[in-house]
Structures are given as structure tokens and as C-alpha cells.
Amino acid sequence: MDNNPSSTEITWGKAKASSNKEKKFYTSFFWDNEEFFLYDNVIVYDDKVPDGHVAKIMKLWEDISSGTMMALLRWFLKPLELPSHLHSQVSIENSKELFLAFGKGKGVSNENRLDCIERKCKVLCTSTDSRNKPPSKDELEAADYFYNRIYNVDLRKLSNLGGIVKILGEHVLFNKPEWISTGQPLKCKQNPGSGSTMSQQPVEGDILSLSDSTTKGLRGMQGQSVCLKRSFKDDNFSVKRANIAESDDKLTESQPMLQATLSKDTVHLSSGPSGIVQDALERSSPSGQPLTRSASTKENEQEFSKASEAYIMNENSLGQPGPALATLALSKQIHRQDSIQHPKIQSSDLIESLSNGRVLLIQNVDPSITLKDMNDLMKSTLDGCSDVRMLQQTGSLFTQAGEALLVFETEDLANKAFQQFEDSCLIISGCISPLIASKIGPPGPGNIARFPGHFPLDNFKSWSQRQEDVMKKYFNIFHFSDPKTVEFEMATEWRNLHKFLATCWEILCKEQARDRDLCMSTLKKRTLRSANTRS
Amino acid sequence: MAPSAEPSSSEKKPPSSNAFSEYQKFEEKVKRSLLLEDVTPQVTVPMIQTALGQFGTVISIDILNNPLDSKFAAKRVMVEMKNPREAAHAVKEIQERPFMIKGVPRPVRAIAAVTTMFPDRPQKPNNNTKRTCEWVKPGDPGWDKCNEFKQLAKRHAQEAAYLMEAIRKEEEKLAQEQEEKLKENIKKLDEIHNCIKEKIIHRLSRYYGLKFEGE
Numbered sequence: 001m002d003n004n005p006s007s008t009e010i011t012w013g014k015a016k017a018s019s020n021k022e023k024k025f026y027t028s029f030f031w032d033n034e035e036f037f038l039y040d041n042v043i044v045y046d047d048k049v050p051d052g053h054v055a056k057i058m059k060l061w062e063d064i065s066s067g068t069m070m071a072l073l074r075w076f077l078k079p080l081e082l083p084s085h086l087h088s089q090v091s092i093e094n095s096k097e098l099f100l101a102f103g104k105g106k107g108v109s110n111e112n113r114l115d116c117i118e119r120k121c122k123v124l125c126t127s128t129d130s131r132n133k134p135p136s137k138d139e140l141e142a143a144d145y146f147y148n149r150i151y152n153v154d155l156r157k158l159s160n161l162g163g164i165v166k167i168l169g170e171h172v173l174f175n176k177p178e179w180i181s182t183g184q185p186l187k188c189k190q191n192p193g194s195g196s197t198m199s200q201q202p203v204e205g206d207i208l209s210l211s212d213s214t215t216k217g218l219r220g221m222q223g224q225s226v227c228l229k230r231s232f233k234d235d236n237f238s239v240k241r242a243n244i245a246e247s248d249d250k251l252t253e254s255q256p257m258l259q260a261t262l263s264k265d266t267v268h269l270s271s272g273p274s275g276i277v278q279d280a281l282e283r284s285s286p287s288g289q290p291l292t293r294s295a296s297t298k299e300n301e302q303e304f305s306k307a308s309e310a311y312i313m314n315e316n317s318l319g320q321p322g323p324a325l326a327t328l329a330l331s332k333q334i335h336r337q338d339s340i341q342h343p344k345i346q347s348s349d350l351i352e353s354l355s356n357g358r359v360l361l362i363q364n365v366d367p368s369i370t371l372k373d374m375n376d377l378m379k380s381t382l383d384g385c386s387d388v389r390m391l392q393q394t395g396s397l398f399t400q401a402g403e404a405l406l407v408f409e410t411e412d413l414a415n416k417a418f419q420q421f422e423d424s425c426l427i428i429s430g431c432i433s434p435l436i437a438s439k440i441g442p443p444g445p446g447n448i449a450r451f452p453g454h455f456p457l458d459n460f461k462s463w464s465q466r467q468e469d470v471m472k473k474y475f476n477i478f479h480f481s482d483p484k485t486v487e488f489e490m491a492t493e494w495r496n497l498h499k500f501l502a503t504c505w506e507i508l509c510k511e512q513a514r515d516r517d518l519c520m521s522t523l524k525k526r527t528l529r530s531a532n533t534r535s
Numbered sequence: 536m537a538p539s540a541e542p543s544s545s546e547k548k549p550p551s552s553n554a555f556s557e558y559q560k561f562e563e564k565v566k567r568s569l570l571l572e573d574v575t576p577q578v579t580v581p582m583i584q585t586a587l588g589q590f591g592t593v594i595s596i597d598i599l600n601n602p603l604d605s606k607f608a609a610k611r612v613m614v615e616m617k618n619p620r621e622a623a624h625a626v627k628e629i630q631e632r633p634f635m636i637k638g639v640p641r642p643v644r645a646i647a648a649v650t651t652m653f654p655d656r657p658q659k660p661n662n663n664t665k666r667t668c669e670w671v672k673p674g675d676p677g678w679d680k681c682n683e684f685k686q687l688a689k690r691h692a693q694e695a696a697y698l699m700e701a702i703r704k705e706e707e708k709l710a711q712e713q714e715e716k717l718k719e720n721i722k723k724l725d726e727i728h729n730c731i732k733e734k735i736i737h738r739l740s741r742y743y744g745l746k747f748e749g750e
Contacts, residue, residue, distance in 0.1 A: 426668055
């Protein structure tokens with residue numbers, strides 16, 4: 001790369017726990033404002049081959065003694081690289097198909113230093129396996145490559161993915177949710193507040209797929225990254241900001257996610273980027289990922305509006321000719337574990353709707369009503385209701401009645417529905433009490449600096465190294481508290497507080513139940529009385 | 536209100552009915568699940584996986600996200616174990632002894648799951664009545680009743696919100712107090728440590744004619 005080497009340092013992301021003394025394993029690394037994860041597909045530079053080689057990152061580690069950053073790369077083979085006896089089974093010309101190497105022999109994978117990785121590459125898996133999310137036609141066209149077969153180097157044969165899924169793992173082979181955008185209005189089954197769980201855990205923690213927005217980091221000829229932010233669903237893009245990060249920015253290692261493209265020049269664009277994007281797009285089909293990808297969590301949600309993410313416009317949708325831009329699905333990291341089969345609604349989406357005033361909070365929902373019911377009912381009775389989410393409110397400190405969030409398409413529709421709720425009552429069959437609605441805005445930052453009850457680690461910095469290690473160990477994992485420690489005392493204080501608060505809550509609930517009964521009985525009496533007076 | 540108490544096996548539905556078996560599976564899942572509360576917002580799945588792995592096999596982990604919560608509010612995690620016994624064991628252990636995940640000293644709480652915790656649960660198979668809803672307007676016969684209930688519900692919601700706020704404040708207060716206590720403790724220990732380091736104690740012990748046995 002012709003980049004200034006000092007500006008594009010490679011830094012590690014999240015580490016993996018391992019007992020290996022020589023190697024420290026990681027799940028991701030940062031380079032040039034991008035985060036590369038395990039099982040991402042990348043292009044490896046080779047001066048003999050103009051387009052480079054495509055590979056999948058299988059392992060990331062740092063050699064402890066020498067400090068070198070290494071990766072285990074599993075190669076994809078292009079059709080021309082296959083032995084000639086297989087050429088009949090593949091289409092050679094103009095094909096974007098790749099074949100994943102597999103087997104024990106040579107040429108399947110290599111250990112390489114991280115700086116041989118040039119950039120990310122979009123390789124979609126088109127396997128029809130139920131665990132895989134197949135890409136749409138547009139996505140396929142926009143992707144760099146696709147694959148659904150493997151090449152076995154030992155047997156020198158092609159075969160389908162089915163056989164090796166068990167060996168390598170489905171999170172390795174199949175499409176990661178963030179690579180595929182569904183592009184459909186979000187179904188309500190995908191509710192992050194629900195208790196739906198997944199059958200298999202992806203390797204990385206919290207990945208979510210956004211169904212509508214797209215993201216990409218571009219590398220232009222001068223190594224500039226052009227990142228544009230897109231805010232809306234549907235195809236009406238409105239670019240809020242275009243951040244142009246110079247290539248000679250020095251990335252501060254400590255906060256790659258915030259710093260990222262929060263650079264000097266933020267340009268407001270009201271419609272398509274035209275000139276800027278075109279210049280930067282010399283390379284066809286680059287690929288990239290959002291800049292806020294980091295293992296640490298909630299900050300992402302809140303910083304969302306600060307445009308620390310990179311998006312790119314789809315050239316085609318702007319009606320501009322030019323090099324074909326690959327549009328990728330953005331994945332915004334949220335602290336939700338997600339199943340690969342069920343991409344959930346973006347929380348970032350919701351925050352936006354909250355700040356736009358499009359969300360109503362519905363309370364007093366009978367607990368026996370399921371999400372599906374709620375969904376059907378709300379969508380049919382209220383127009384403009386695009387999304388229903390039930391907030392899972394049961395626990396030791398919550399009321400008996402459930403809550404739900406309704407997302408509307410525009411603020412006017414939300415206001416209209418709110419008026420409706422105010423003027424009349426909406427009762428669901430089988431319940432006594434009507435639903436109540438209130439308008440809510442985005443959650444405030446609150447005036448606490450951190451989670452109440454947990455001490456920051458830096459309190460113990462002045463202690464000896466050994467003690468600090470012990471405390472670190474305690475802080476970073478779990479443990480049962482030892483009754484001899486002060487910590488135990490404090491923990492019991494918390495429990496007692498909780499018991500106290502739970503009793504308060506119980507009392508409130510009882511009182512409220514009594515109120516309801518009272519109301520019921522007075523109404524009954526009233527109707528009887530009026531019936532008597534009438535007759 | 537918790538339908539899980541019903542013995543669904545006693546219903547005379549044909550066993551091949553899809554909805555029925557789905558619901559049974561769901562109920563079974565509920566029996567194996569537990570809800571963790573007061574978990575730090577920085578929790579990640581691998582953390583929970585290792586933490587609860589000591590009680591048995593963890594099948595799945597669901598970190599519940601309430602979009603209305605502030606940035607640092609506690610999270611809840613729904614964990615599914617391999618069988619009900621493991622889940623019950625985990626709940627019991629966590630309830631009896633303070634269990635901490637990534638952060639001291641606020642312990643994590645656990646309760647066994649109930650079906651109402653899963654809003655996206657499958658329909659109860661016996662429930663043939665489809666849910667409908669209707670708008671009751673001011674002129675309609677049931678209006679009085681509805682309106683009364685609505686006003687009551689509004690008031691209750693406000694009370695509940697107020698109590699939640701108060702609870703939050705209490706938690707913060709306790710956290711403040713504990714932090715101060717901790718700082719004091721650290722200061723005290725540091726002083727003692729310092730004394731030993733600087734041999735102050737040794738000199739004092741010589742002065743008083745006492746024996747000091749320390750490192």
C-alpha cells in the first residue's frame with residue numbers, strides 16, 4: 001500500500017482467553033479505521049498477481065516473544081487456479097465464483113503477517129443450507145465474489161459445503177448477518193426485547209444486522225477513506241454527513257471507535273455525493289465495515305448520532321454511472337447476542353425513531369398477550385404503525401402488566417395515534433382495562449458515570465502488581481464472594497437494599513390491585529343502580 | 536397468570552398438531568431458563584457463558600436490551616441451560632451466595648423464568664379465540680367503565696414510574712456510599728502499608744518496648 005506507514009498501525013481488538021504461552025489470540029484487529037474480524041474475507045497482496053489472493057481469516061494471534069502479529073489465512077481459489085480436469089465443472093470467464101480450499105495438503109492455508117492483508121473483500125456464501133442467509137440478486141451483483149463449493153486439495157475434487165460445515169463451523173462458512181441486508185420492512189418477530197434465543201453461538205459477541213442502511217469504507221487512489229452516513233430506511237437516502245478522513249491521520253489506539261472518522265471536515269450533503277464519491281472510487285468493489293466496531297458496548301448506541309459510522313451510497317440508486325459500488329449491509333454492534341437465523345431489529349434504528357418522535361409507549365398490556373397478537377392487532381387498527389416491540393418487563397421489580405413500543409412511520413402518524421388513544425379507549429378482547437399510550441423520547445444520558453455498584457478498576461492502581469492482578473482477575477470474570485472479605489459485606493448490603501425495594505414494589509402492586517378491584521365493584525354497583533332506577 | 540402451570544400434556548390434542556408441540560417445546564424451554572438481573576451493561580456473551588458454565592451446560596444466552604434504558608442501567612440476561620435441574624441449581628446458588636460477574640461488589644440476581652417473560656412465545660394451542668381489539672368512544676355503552684379504568688391505569692403507571700425513579704436513586708446512593716467506604720478503606724490500608732514500608736512501626740515498637748512481628 002502506498003499509505004504512510006506510520007498512520008496505519010495495526011492494533012488488536014478483543015483478545016481471546018487462551019493458555020498458550022507463546023501466542024496470544026485475538027478475535028479482531030483494527031487497521032486504517034477498520035476492524036477486521038475472524039472469518040472475514042480479505043485480499044492478500046501479491047506482486048505477481050494483480051488482483052491479489054482472496055482469503056478468509058481463521059485465526060489471529062500475536063507472537064509473544066517477538067511481538068509479530070500473525071493471521072492464519074485459508075485461501076479461496078479462483079476458477080483459473082483449479083487443476084485443468086475441473087475446468088469443465090466451472091465457468092472460467094467473468095465468473096465471480098470462488099472455491100474455498102480444504103484438506104490436509106499444501107495450499108489450504110498459510111500463516112502470514114497481518115501487514116500482508118491489503119483490504120477487506122466481500123465474498124458471499126450462496127449455499128442453500130438452512131443455516132445460511134442467501135444473498136439477494138442485487139447483493140450478489142454488488143459483491144466481489146461468491147462461493148458455495150470447496151476444493152479438496154487432497155482428493156483434487158470439488159464438493160459442496162455441506163460436508164465440511166461440521167468440521168469448520170457454520171459461523172466460519174456462512175454469511176455473517178452484517179454482510180447481508182434484507183432490505184425488507186422489519187418483521188415484528190424480530191424483537192430484541194423478547195426472550196427468543198438462539199441455538200448456536202456465533203464466535204464474536206454482539207453482532208446485529210441492520211436491514212436497511214448500508215455501510216462501506218472506501219479507499220481511494222490516495223488512500224483516503226470516504227465515509228457517508230445514511231439515515232433512512234427505504235430508498236430515500238438522506239446523507240447527513242460526509243466525513244473525509246485523511247490518510248495521514250494518526251489513529252489513537254485507545255479509542256478507535258470514537259475517533260474514527262470524527263475528523264476535521266464534516267460536510268453536509270443534502271443529496272448524493274456525486275463528485276467526492278466518484279473520485280474516490282477507482283477500485284471496483286472495495287469493501288469495508290463500520291468504524292465503530294468495538295467489543296465494548298453501549299457507547300455505540302449513544303454515539304450513533306455522532307456519525308462515527310461509515311456508510312456509502314449505492315451509486316446505482318443515485319442514478320449515476322461510474323464504477324460499480326458494492327453496497328454492503330451494515331452491522332451495528334449492539335450488546336445483543338443474536339442468532340444467525342433471526343436478524344433482529346436494530347436498536348440504533350429505534351433510537352433514531354425515538355429522537356424523531358415516532359415512538360409511542362403502550363402500557364397496561366395484559367401479560368397473556370403475546371408479541372404476535374400485539375403485532376397483528378396494532379398493525380391492523382392503527383395506520384402507519386410499522387413496528388411493534390414488546391418490552392420484556394417481568395422480573396423481580398416490575399409490574400404485572402406488560403409494555404410495548406410502537407414505531408410509526410412519521411411523527412404525524414404517531415401523533416394521530418396518540419390522539420386516538422387519548423380520546424377513546426382501545427380494549428383488547430379478554431382484558432378489562434384499556435391500553436394507555438404515551439409519547440416518549442430518547443433516553444437521557446442520566447447523571448451517573450457508570451453502572452452503580454461496580455467499582456472502577458483504577459482504584460487499585462497504586463497497589464502492588466500482584467494485588468492488582470488479583471483484583472483484575474476478580475473484576476474481569478465471575479466469582480462467588482468470599483464471606484471473609486469486605487466485598488461480601490458490600491454485596492450483602494446490595495442484597496438487603498434489593499429486598500427492601502422489592503417489598504416496596506410489592507406493596508405498590510398490592511395497592512394498585514386493590515384500587516382496580518374497588519373500581520370494578522363501584523362500577524358494578526353503579527350499573528346495577530342505574531338498571532334498578534330505569535326499571 | 537402463568538400458563539406454564541397448566542399441564543398441557545393432559546389436553547386431548549392430536550400429537551401431530553404443530554402448534555401444540557411447539558408450545559410444549561416452549562414450555563420446556565422455559566423450565567430450563569433463568570433470568571439474571573443487575574448485570575453490568577458491559578456484559579458479553581462469553582462472560583456469561585463461562586460464568587454460568589459452572590452450573591452445567593449453557594445452551595443459549597440472550598442479553599435483553601431495553602431501548603428506553605439509560606446508558607448505564609443494569610441489563611438482564613436470559614439464560615437457557617440444558618435441563619431444568621441445572622437451571623434450578625444455578626438459581627438456588629446465585630440466590631444464596633453473592634455471585635459477581637465482571638464487577639464488584641454488586642451481585643447478580645437470578646430468578647427462574649416464567650412464560651410471560653417471553654413476549655414472542657408461540658400461542659397457547661388451546662386458545663382458539665383470536666384476539667381482537669376495539670375502540671370504545673365516548674358515546675358508547677361501555678365508555679364509563681373504560682374511561683375509569685384508563686384513568687386508573689394512567690395513575691398507576693405514573694406511580695410505578697415514580698417508584699422506579701426512587702429505586703434508581705436509592706441504588707445510586709448506596710453505590711456512592713460504598714465507594715466512599717472503599718476509598719476510606721484503601722486509604723487506611725495504604726497508610727498501614729506505608730508505615731510498614733517506612734519502618735515507622737518498627738521504630739514505634741522499639742520506643743514502646745513492644746515486639747512487632749511483621750514482614
